[in-house]
Amino acid sequence: MNHGHLGKGISSIMHAISHKSSILPRDMTYSHLVTSGLTVGFGGSVGLESPIVVTGSAIGSNLGMLFRFNYRERTLLIGCGVAAAISSLFNAPIAGFVFTLEILLLELAVSSFIPVLLASVAGAITTRALSGTEIIFTAEMTDSFEVAQLYLFMLLGAFTGIVSLVFIRISNRSRKIFANMKTTWHPFIAGSLMLGILIFLFPALYGEGFTTIRALLSGNADFIVEQSFFSKWVDGNALLIPYILLLVVLKIVAANLTQGAGGNGGMFAPSLFVGATAGYFFAQVLQFTGLSGDLHMATFTLVAMAGVLCGANHAPLTGVFFIAEITSGYELMIPLVIVSTLSYITVKYFEPHPMPVRQLMEKGLFAGYDSDTRVIQKLDVRKLIESEIRTIAPEISLGELVEVVANSSRNLFPVVDQSGVFQGIITLDDIRTLMFKPERYNDTFAIQLMHAPPTVLQIQDGMDTAMKKFDETGAWNLPVLDGQQYVGIISKSRIFGMYRQLLASDTNRLDM
Amino acid sequence: MNPAKWLQRFLIWRSRHVSKRNFLLLISVLIGIAAGLASTLLKWWVHFWEELLIGINEDFSFEYLYLLFPVIGIALTI
Numbered sequence: 168m169n170h171g172h173l174g175k176g177i178s179s180i181m182h183a184i185s186h187k188s189s190i191l192p193r194d195m196t197y198s199h200l201v202t203s204g205l206t207v208g209f210g211g212s213v214g215l216e217s218p219i220v221v222t223g224s225a226i227g228s229n230l231g232m233l234f235r236f237n238y239r240e241r242t243l244l245i246g247c248g249v250a251a252a253i254s255s256l257f258n259a260p261i262a263g264f265v266f267t268l269e270i271l272l273l274e275l276a277v278s279s280f281i282p283v284l285l286a287s288v289a290g291a292i293t294t295r296a297l298s299g300t301e302i303i304f305t306a307e308m309t310d311s312f313e314v315a316q317l318y319l320f321m322l323l324g325a326f327t328g329i330v331s332l333v334f335i336r337i338s339n340r341s342r343k344i345f346a347n348m349k350t351t352w353h354p355f356i357a358g359s360l361m362l363g364i365l366i367f368l369f370p371a372l373y374g375e376g377f378t379t380i381r382a383l384l385s386g387n388a389d390f391i392v393e394q395s396f397f398s399k400w401v402d403g404n405a406l407l408i409p410y411i412l413l414l415v416v417l418k419i420v421a422a423n424l425t426q427g428a429g430g431n432g433g434m435f436a437p438s439l440f441v442g443a444t445a446g447y448f449f450a451q452v453l454q455f456t457g458l459s460g461d462l463h464m465a466t467f468t469l470v471a472m473a474g475v476l477c478g479a480n481h482a483p484l485t486g487v488f489f490i491a492e493i494t495s496g497y498e499l500m501i502p503l504v505i506v507s508t509l510s511y512i513t514v515k516y517f518e519p520h521p522m523p524v525r526q527l528m529e530k531g532l533f534a535g536y537d538s539d540t541r542v543i544q545k546l547d548v549r550k551l552i553e554s555e556i557r558t559i560a561p562e563i564s565l566g567e568l569v570e571v572v573a574n575s576s577r578n579l580f581p582v583v584d585q586s587g588v589f590q591g592i593i594t595l596d597d598i599r600t601l602m603f604k605p606e607r608y609n610d611t612f613a614i615q616l617m618h619a620p621p622t623v624l625q626i627q628d629g630m631d632t633a634m635k636k637f638d639e640t641g642a643w644n645l646p647v648l649d650g651q652q653y654v655g656i657i658s659k660s661r662i663f664g665m666y667r668q669l670l671a672s673d674t675n676r677l678d679m
Numbered sequence: 680m681n682p683a684k685w686l687q688r689f690l691i692w693r694s695r696h697v698s699k700r701n702f703l704l705l706i707s708v709l710i711g712i713a714a715g716l717a718s719t720l721l722k723w724w725v726h727f728w729e730e731l732l733i734g735i736n737e738d739f740s741f742e743y744l745y746l747l748f749p750v751i752g753i754a755l756t757i
Contacts, residue, residue: 200721202756208728209752210745219721223714230706230713235690240703247707251714256721282707289708293715298722351757359753363746370745374729425749429757 176217176433177270178523180224180245184273185534185541189241190232195225199431206430210366210373212421216256217433220266223252223290243282246273250283251290258294259492262485263287269482270521304377304384304469304494312501319459320470323449324506327471328513330415330445331478334438335518337419339525345427358428365421369395371414372421376440379414380472383447384465408455411448415441434522438479439472446471469494470502478510481521486510542669546630551662552647554655558583559613561590565601566608568593568616579644581653582617589646589653591617623648624657633657728752 183191203218227248231241246267254263264280264287267273275283345354366372371379371391382390388407391414422437450467453459469490477486487503520528527533534541557571559580571580578595593616601607601616621640624633626649636645637659647654693702736744 196717200717200724204721204724204728205755206752208725209732209755210749211752211756212749215718215721215725219714219718222717222721223710226713226717227710230710233686234693234702234706236703236706240699243703244706244710247710248714251711252718255711255715255718282704285704286707286711286714289711290715290718293712294719297715297719355753355757359750362749362753366749367743367746373745374725425753428753430749430753431756 176221176523178526180221180249180271181523181534182527182532183224183228184242184245184271185544186532188238189228189245191225191228191245193225193229196222196229199225203431206425206432207374211425211430211432212362212366212372212374212376212418212437213425213430213432214375214434214436214439215432216253216435218431219252219256220249220433223248223250227286242273243275243279246271246275246279246283247286249273250287254287255290255294257489257493258291259489260284260287260291262489262492263290265484265488266482269485270480270523272524304380312499316502317505319453319462320502320505321509323446323467323471324474324509325513326449327442327445327474327506328478328510330441331438331475331510331514332517333416334419334434334441334475334479335514335522338423338434338522341420341423341427342526342529351429355428358424359430362421362424362428365417365424369414369417371395372418375436376418377436380440380443380468383443383468386464388447408448408451411444411451415444415448418444434479435476438475441479442472442475443468445475466499466502470499470506473503474506474510477507478514479522481511481514483507483511542666543630543634545669546662546665548624548626548628548630548633548647548657551657551665552626552655553658553661556581556656558653559593560584561612561614561617563613564609565598565611565613565616566605568598568613569602569608572598572602579656581646581656582613583653587653588651589623589648590614592620592646593617620646625649626654634662637662 180191183189199218199221203213203215207213207215224245225248227244227246228241231244236244249271250260250263250267252263253266254260257263264284267283268275345358348354348357379391382388388411392407392410395410418437418440422432422434425432426434446468447464449471450462450464454462473486473490475486476489477483480486484507486507487500490503491497491500524533534544556577557575557580559568559571559582561582561584568580572595580593582590582593584590593613597616597618601611621642622636622645624636624645624647626647628636633645636642643660644656644658646656697705732744732748
């Protein structure tokens with residue numbers, strides 16, 4: 168049903184923005200809704216946020232096309248769609264807005280905040296009007312933050328960082344394994360059967376897993392064990408702690424199996440589940456070993472959710488605002504910020520790029536974080552080539568050459584033989600002294616005057632290679648070859664002109 | 680008159696009477712509402728299947744069905 172663009176989720180939006188003029192196919196406005204509902208409704212262990220984000224951005228892009236908005240405005244409307252999608256799914260308008268900045272890496276100028284915020288709020292209001300004010304996770308906040316507990320939260324930050332790192336590493340590994348399978352049937356059979364077995368043994372892995380998170384938050388951990396195959400052994404004793412840790416790891420595996428098998432869904436909800444179980448585990452261990460006094464389990468569970476959300480998605484602010492908003496618990500602000508920041512720093516040290524970016528990099532499609540890299544990527548070597556420059560045959564004499572020079576506005580002449588093979592170049596400087604000696608006109612030939620260029624570009628070179636060659640040689644013009652065949656000349660000034668033009672259209676600044 | 684003509688007329692009217700900036704704000708609100716509808720629909724759609732499957736499970740009281748559900752779900756997705 169999803170013809171080919173399935174399971175790429177957020178990375179496919181990033182790709183559409185950088186390489187496809189922010190145009191998303193029209194069927195994307197509903198196809199991901201249908202398929203992800205089936206995946207998750209039948210127990211696929213992934214989240215709905217990635218499909219709804221794709222849907223929202225497709226709505227933005229297609230309305231933008233319908234009403235003839237240009238590339239910059241369309242990109243902004245995609246941002247609006249993404250913010251509104253997250254905002255309406257989780258009833259969290261600020262988190263939706265921050266998600267757009269941090270996860271989609273949309274560079275918004277302050278002046279363009281307003282439409283995105285408007286969309287975000289409109290999305291939240293629409294869901295509220297239709298399904299009431301529903302708070303996804305409620306936790307009774309008994310105590311606010313105490314300075315004496317600071318070290319515990321710092322430890323939790325490092326711990327969630329490590330858990331996030333495991334999450335990312337398993338995901339990268341699993342993506343490779345599934346990508347190496349030959350047919351579409353192998354991943355499906357292997358992935359979905361293993362998933363079925365996991366869910367059968369551990370029903371907590373069924374679907375998004377929000378029921379489990381709610382149970383942990385209300386201090387009802389036995390509920391998770393009760394339904395399980397292993398309930399006889401784990402029931403209410405110390406084995407609960409390793410059981411929870413097992414769930415942390417198995418959820419990561421189950422989410423990846425679902426995606427690898429071809430299910431449609433994202434990693435946002437799984438990272439919430441992993442965070443909640445990891446936090447509960449952490450607090451239980453501290454309490455069990457007597458390293459700390461009585462701890463408020465719900466606080467640690469919630470804060471760890473933010474920690475893993477930040478770490479696994481490289482999005483420090485999204486995690487903070489997300490948890491604060493969905494629990495309407497702003498009392499937790501300080502521990503949330505501490506844990507999220509530490510988790511983010513830990514992950515960033517080992518894993519510099521977020522998962523969607525890495526997916527694009529693996530395919531060589533990542534367009535860069537800053538405008539400069541992005542613009543240079545967009546420049547196409549083929550479009551910059553000047554092929555109308557007069558070429559010279561190696562056997563022509565100086566006299567004929569002077570004639571050519573007189574009739575040309577350039578000071579660079581590529582020497583190309585009859586079969587089109589590039590021989591060298593002649594610049595005006597090479598012949599300046601000889602030009603005024605008519606007696607040499609007939610006994611000097613181009614082949615004696617030409618020299619090799621500092622380096623040559625190949626037509627299949629990417630723009631980054633081309634820029635590197637220009638930087639290394641300091642040349643202003645370089646010949647472009649296809650193998651040995653001469654194609655044309657690329658000049659720095661032409662690159663510069665094109666660069667300026669693209670840079671102007673790249674920044675998402677709207678004068679509001 | 681066909682829809683494309685109406686759109687054309689609307690776009691012309693828009694360019695005469697509403698500034699692009701204000702129109703963009705209007706569209707962003709529209710996108711927000713559409714995304715809100717989409718996510719409500721999605722939640723309902725997931726819920727629909729979950730309820731249905733829980734019902735089936737209760738009727739048969741056969742836990743091994745949990746082995747099969749994800750397989751069916753992903754098969755339908757592909």
